[in-house]
Amino acid sequence: MKTSDVIVIGGGLAGLMAAAVAASRKQSVTLLTYGSGSLPLASGAIDFLDAKNPDAAIKNLPDTHPYKKIGAKAIDASTKFFCDVAAQANLPYVGRTSAQIPIVTAVGTLKYSAIVPESMDATKLADKKKIFVVELAGLKDFYASMIVDNLKKYFPDKIFETAKIDLKLLGGRDITCMDAAQLLTDNEQPLANELKALNAGGDDAIIIPPILGVAGNFSRDIIKTQLRAEIFETTCLPPSPAGIRLQRAFIKYLQKSGVKIFENSKVVRGVVEGKKVTGVVVENVVREKTFPARKIILATGGFYSGGITMREFDSPKETIFDLPVFFPTGAENWSNQQLFEDKPQGFSMTGIFTDENLRPVDASGKILFDNLHVVGANLGGCDKIFERSAGGIAISSAYKAAF
Ligand SMILES: Cc1cc2nc3c(=O)[nH]c(=O)nc-3n(C[C@H](O)[C@H](O)[C@H](O)COP(=O)(O)OP(=O)(O)OC[C@H]3O[C@@H](n4cnc5c(N)ncnc54)[C@H](O)[C@@H]3O)c2cc1C
Numbered sequence: 001m002k003t004s005d006v007i008v009i010g011g012g013l014a015g016l017m018a019a020a021v022a023a024s025r026k027q028s029v030t031l032l033t034y035g036s037g038s039l040p041l042a043s044g045a046i047d048f049l050d051a052k053n054p055d056a057a058i059k060n061l062p063d064t065h066p067y068k069k070i071g072a073k074a075i076d077a078s079t080k081f082f083c084d085v086a087a088q089a090n091l092p093y094v095g096r097t098s099a100q101i102p103i104v105t106a107v108g109t110l111k112y113s114a115i116v117p118e119s120m121d122a123t124k125l126a127d128k129k130k131i132f133v134v135e136l137a138g139l140k141d142f143y144a145s146m147i148v149d150n151l152k153k154y155f156p157d158k159i160f161e162t163a164k165i166d167l168k169l170l171g172g173r174d175i176t177c178m179d180a181a182q183l184l185t186d187n188e189q190p191l192a193n194e195l196k197a198l199n200a201g202g203d204d205a206i207i208i209p210p211i212l213g214v215a216g217n218f219s220r221d222i223i224k225t226q227l228r229a230e231i232f233e234t235t236c237l238p239p240s241p242a243g244i245r246l247q248r249a250f251i252k253y254l255q256k257s258g259v260k261i262f263e264n265s266k267v268v269r270g271v272v273e274g275k276k277v278t279g280v281v282v283e284n285v286v287r288e289k290t291f292p293a294r295k296i297i298l299a300t301g302g303f304y305s306g307g308i309t310m311r312e313f314d315s316p317k318e319t320i321f322d323l324p325v326f327f328p329t330g331a332e333n334w335s336n337q338q339l340f341e342d343k344p345q346g347f348s349m350t351g352i353f354t355d356e357n358l359r360p361v362d363a364s365g366k367i368l369f370d371n372l373h374v375v376g377a378n379l380g381g382c383d384k385i386f387e388r389s390a391g392g393i394a395i396s397s398a399y400k401a402a403f
Pocket of ligand 1 (some may be wrong): 009010011012013014015032033034035036037039041042043044045046047048177250265266267268299300301302304306307319320375376377378388389390391392394
């Protein structure tokens with residue numbers, strides 16, 4: 001097997017981004033992954049930090065925080081690269097890391113995020129006269145009246161109207177947003193006709209679930225040109241077309257860039273010579289296979305995707321290289337008494353610590369491997385859910401490690 005310049009392990013947001021960045025730098029890249037990571041569940045928005053100005057807030061984080069290793073330059077460059085890859089798949093994103101953009105959630109609250117799909121950018125709702133919220137017959141977990149009740153709290157001076165459209169998708173059976181998006185792809189006209197019948201004007205907005213396409217914004221473009229009102233998508237419960245659009249945009253970029261993608265490939269261990277990892281071993285049904293590489297990027301998703309496991313309490317394990325995993329000792333520090341408390345959860349801070357080049361270190365700060373880099377949810381030192389930084393850490397750490 002030919003030696004790759006870079007092997008990326010894991011095909012979630014961090015792994016896809018790392019492979020794309022490495023490929024853009026003319027490196028030969030192999031991506032090894034199994035499962036599909038968390039993108040199909042995610043909103044599609046990229047959160048950097050729960051702060052009005054994430055850039056400014058990042059400066060005040062402790063030195064152990066992953067953003068402090070990644071640095072402002074890589075954070076900024078990562079957002080540009082990310083938006084460029086998405087745009088190439090006709091999936092425009094908007095935003096910057098020095099501000100937050102509102103998007104409408106599936107229940108009608110506003111969620112603020114730094115980089116969001118253009119189709120969800122709800123900034124312009126403030127300028128609209130009337131807001132139509134449209135639900136589809138049979139679509140699960142999307143209730144126009146509940147969305148209106150909640151949106152009224154943010155926009156008390158707007159006129160709201162709800163509508164229910166019956167497109168008889170799947171013969172009237174219950175469907176998810178992903179089903180609807182799939183069924184409407186290349187079959188957008190019935191939805192366009194129903195939306196036109198609302199007679200929404202140029203000063204109005206139409207809010208719908210994220211059903212406009214499963215790849216890029218092609219379906220949205222077809223419908224948009226037929227309406228006078230502006231159309232906005234919400235987030236939804238999983239499976240999420242917006243996350244899947246993002247996943248497909250990256251896979252398209254990787255395929256175009258010549259990245260070798262091996263799905264259903266579980267990496268079980270590294271091949272190590274002194275302080276160098278010379279390859280990784282993949283296990284499949286019948287045999288093991290070694291993939292040699294000059295550089296390895298570990299994007300295996302921490303606890304969520306099995307990159308880190310914990311069979312015995314107080315003893316979390318990184319599953320491929322047996323890297324040291326840092327965690328808050330003592331059962332009392334492992335989790336908060338209340339699930340929703342105003343402080344990070346100990347178990348969520350668990351992960352691998354690194355140097356400035358994202359190479360894993362031991363408790364004394366010693367670099368363990370010269371050519372192994374750790375990215376995304378594997379990184380320790382912060383609760384990415386609590387501080388709302390998961391997507392931002394994924395893309396910026398991937399950029400830093402792969403550049
Ligand atoms: C429900 C949900 C909603 C979210 N919403 C948002 C949001 O609104 N905004 C935001 O910024 N972020 C959000 N996120 C977080 C975000 O989508 C990612 O979880 C985060 O960016 C981490 O990505 P990752 O690539 O590090 O890990 P993952 O996405 O978990 O990917 C890890 C990948 O590695 C693979 N893998 C693991 N072990 C191996 C192995 N041994 N060999 C080969 N492959 C392996 C896994 O199968 C998986 O494909 C959400 C996450 C979830 C779960």
